[in-house]
Amino acid sequence: MEIRPILSSLSRHKITAWLVIIEIALTCAIVCNAVFLISQRVDRMNMVSGIAEHELVEIQLANLGVRPDAKARTQEDLAALRKIPGVTQVSLANQMPFSDSETNNSIKLDPTQKLPSLSAALYWGENLAQTFGTQLVVGRNLREDDYRDLDAVNKAAAGGDPNDKALPRVLVITQAVADKLWPGKNPLGRFIYFGKTPETVVGVVAHLVRPASFSQGAEFSLLVPIRPVVGDGSSYLIRTAPQERQRVLKAALAALKALDPRRVVIEKRTWDDVRSEFFQNDRAMTGLLVGVCVALLVVTALGIVGLGSFWVAQRRRTIGVRRALGATRGNILHYFQTENFLLATIGIVIGMVLAYAINLFLMLHYELPRLPVIYFPVGAVLLWSIGQLAVLGPALRAAAVPPVVATRSV
Amino acid sequence: MFGYYLDMALHSLRRNRMLTALMVLAIALGIGASMTTLTVLHVLSGDPLPGTSQTLFYPQLEPRDMDGYQPTDEPPDQLTWIDGMNLLHARRADRQALMTGGTVPVQPVQSSVDPFYSDARYTTADFFPMFKAPMLYGRAWSASDDDSKARVAVISSKLNDKLFSGKDSTGQMLQLGDDAVRIVGVLDRWRPNPHFYDINISGSYGPTEDVFLPLSTARDLKLTNNGMMNCWGGHNDHLEIAPCTWLQFWVQLDSPAKVAAYREYLTHYSQEQKALGRFQRPVNIRLLDLMGWLDYQKVVPSDVRLQTWLAFGFLLVCLVNTVGLMLAKFMRRAGELGVRRALGASKRALFAQLLVESGVIGLSGGICGLLLAFVGLWLVRQRPSSYAGLAQLDMSMLLTTFLLAIGASLIAGLLPAWRACQITPALQLKSN
Incomplete structure (x- = not known):
């Protein structure tokens, strides 16, 4: 197809042509970045937790007043929960993945080290790994004789003796921590320091995500052998078959209430709810971004349709003359398609540059990675197709103009 | 004349109903989206205490040990108990309050209501006058109540409604677990946004606490x-001596001279603590005012800013789209315009006529956009975020919307109208 006549005709509608180009460019730039943001959100919402999410329920209780017998109460609670039919594992956890409160500790490989090696989330609770259902890669899980009571640990830590027997001596780390601290080496038997206290690595789990501060290393988590007591933000976690969760949750609440009615239930939910509540803002943002992308593409497409219709109406006579001089319907159709293709191409080229600039701006302000190169060809194809689809209607109408129009005046 | 132009405009718009609808809709969508996001941004980045905020300051000290020290470190966001108490008792500011958040178990007197947990704030006497917290009944507690660990409390009107059906409850006892405190005051409706005095609580835009207790009393009742809470060095269970920062401290300084003097005092205090061996790092203090503190803490969620950028990008595309369509439409009528010019209509008259036509589009788009903004804000309010309930259109935003709509319609109308007026009448007449 000859391009020159198209260019010369466009040059008579410079402003309108440029407006179409600008519109396509802006749409291209915004949609590329919006889709990229969507993909980032989707990745975040699908983050691997490393635990048996569909088998867990959470119950968080708070005491009314100070409980001197909290330790005994906790053991009774755990025993009662274990007795509920269908329950496979039970634990009291100090914190859990996908919650807003987080306990972290900076760790070192050598107590004299100036800067900490990394800051990791600490998970503790007897039988916690088994209840979470974390997958052991190498070594062993924590054993009963590894565990220390939380109050004794606190007292010993305050005492300042790094070799106090009341302090935990072993821990389990995630693969991510192992890879960061000792890349390519066997982590078993190596030491991690909490302050001046050395802890021996006895096991590595495949995945265990931290509660919330993912930017500091999403899977920098440690399992330490400490027994918490009920209250103070700790949660009972109960593992059971997926279809049993609602029944077990009800039975567990009844059992806990029977043991001590003077307690307030802060949370009672399945783990699926935990995940869905934690990521609700991301879900809303994703919905919004999708909505804006669709709206942008529709507005742009309708704009092309409208403009195409005008141009066709305006050139009816010229089209008639061309048809009378021997141009086929195909020629006319291709003319408008090529014209749209040209405009779209210029728009896409400018749009890509703009998309890259917006991405640089976002990287600066929103901790986003660089826009993957694949977005450019995909975005181009998308906008070309939308342009072609939008112009098809007006172009077909143009092709249907009969040659006889040439002989009529006004 | 205007009436006639309006008639002409409506006539012309009726000729291409689909197209008119498309142009109005595009502008409406753009304005609706921008106004929704701009309103949310406006609400979230607003001043929580207009008229007072410029006299409120947030002192920061650097009490940490040399472990992990880097010269570029900012001082911690909060104070230790020892420093907080020292600054509080020094009374170098016009007013000062030390505080932290908490939760308390509330046991209603009526047996029909189950015990529940309420958010609480443990603070000192100046909190209420300094932040201009309005009292519905009674009064705040005094500094001597702080010193004597008095069993007193101020409660929110919400809790007062729930427990005492909105009656004056001062003098009544409030049962918190095993302990009871006497209610001395009931706050009137008060919800500063953001929750500036402690931005770590429920996403910075949480509601005001229901129970206020003297800090000393709260510590006494455990x-x-x-x-x-951030800790360093050795671990310690007793927060009063632990090397942990967990308290917020606010001061009121009524003049620039006092601000300078307080800054000097903080430096002096840090040097003194360093000489005592308590502080180890180089002296590093901050004294940001309220709005400066919110800015430093990046309180406005980045998602909200991103949404605003996105909405304005969308508005831009919608405007370009409308300008293009309107231009094409006007150019198509070149013949008609040429005839009118030849019959003696001035350029100005044509321009005015076309501007009326595009103005009608822009204005209808703006009005529809305003309606869409109301729908959009309603949608935002249905969302789960803590700030959702705040998304309301106020007078200033209504005015902004109106100006935006007029501006958008002018931009969308001026260029096409001007361009169409440049037609040479003779040429148009000849070509037909």
Whole structure:
């Protein structure tokens, strides 16, 4: 197809042509970045937790007043929960993945080290790994004789003796921590320091995500052998078959209430709810971004349709003359398609540059990675197709103009 | 004349109903989206205490040990108990309050209501006058109540409604677990946004606490603390001596001279603590005012800013789209315009006529956009975020919307109208 006549005709509608180009460019730039943001959100919402999410329920209780017998109460609670039919594992956890409160500790490989090696989330609770259902890669899980009571640990830590027997001596780390601290080496038997206290690595789990501060290393988590007591933000976690969760949750609440009615239930939910509540803002943002992308593409497409219709109406006579001089319907159709293709191409080229600039701006302000190169060809194809689809209607109408129009005046 | 132009415009718009609808809709969508996001941004980045905020300051000290020290470190966001108490008792500011968040178990007197947990704030006497917290009944507690660990409390009107059906409850006892405190005051409706005095609580835009207790009393009753806590060095169970920052401290300084003097005092205090061996790092203090502190803490969620950028990008595309369509439409009528010019209509008259036509589009788009903004804000309010309930259109935003709509319609109308007026009448007449 000859391009020159198209260019010369466009040059008579410079402003309108440029407006179409600008519109396509802006749409291209915004949609590329919006889709990229969507993909980032989707990745975040699908983050691997490393635990048996569909088998867990959470119950968080708070005491009314100070409980001197909290330790005994906790053991009774755990025993009662274990007795509920269908329950496979039970634990009291100090914190859990996908919650807003987080306990972290900076760790070192050598107590004299100036800067900490990394800051990791600490998970503790007897039988916690088994209840979470974390997958052991190498070594062993924590054993009963590894565990220390939380109050004794606190007292010993305050005492300042790094070799106090009341302090935990072993821990389990995630693969991510192992890879960061000792890349390519066997982590078993190596030491991690909490302050001046050395802890021996006895096991590595495949995945265990931290509660919330993912930017500091999403899977920098440690399992330490400490027994918490009920209250103070700790949660009972109960593992059971997926279809049993609602029944077990009800039975567990009844059992806990029977043991001590003077307690307030802060949370009672399945783990699926935990995940869905934690990521609700991301879900809303994703919905919004999708909505804006669709709206942008529709507005742009309708704009092309409208403009195409005008141009066709305006050139009816010229089209008639061309048809009378021997141009086929195909020629006319291709003319408008090529014209749209040209405009779209210029728009896409400018749009890509703009998309890259917006991405640089976002990287600066929103901790986003660089826009993957694949977005450019995909975005181009998308906008070309939308342009072609939008112009098809007006172009077909143009092709249907009969040659006889040439002989009529006004 | 205007009436005639309006008639002409409506006539012309009726000729291409689909197209008119498309142009109005595009402008409406753009304005609706921008106004929704701009309103949310406006609400979230607003001043929580207009008229007072410029006299409120947030002192920061650097009490940490040399472990992990880097010269570029900012001082911690909060104070230790020792420093907080020292600054509080020094009374170098016009007013000062030390505080932290917590939760308390509330046991209603009526047996029909189950015990529940309420958010609480443990603070000192100046909190209420300094932040201009309005009292519905009674009064705040005094500094001597702080010193004597008095069993007193101020409660929110919400809790007062729930427990005492909105009656004056001062003098009544409030049962918190095993302990009871006497209610001395009931706050009137008060919800500063953001929750500036402790931004770590529920996403910075949470509601005001229901129970206010003297900090000393809360520590004495061993009530649960909430919020951020950062510790270094050795571990310690007693927060009063632990090397942990967990308290917020606010001061009121009424003149620039006092601000300078307080800054000097903080430096002096840090040097003194360093000489005592308590502080080890180089002296590093901050004294940001309220709005400066919110800015430093990046309180406005980045998602909200991103949404605003996105909405304005969308508006831009919608405007370009409308300008293009309108231009094409006007150019198509070149013949008609040429005839009118030849018959003696001035350029100005044509321009005015076309501007009326595009103005009608822009204005209808703006009005529809305003309606869409109301729908959009309603949608935002249905969302789960803590700030959702705040998304309301106020007078200033209504005015902004109106100006935006007029501006958008002018931009969308001026260029096409001007361009169409440049037609040479003779040429148009000849070509037909």
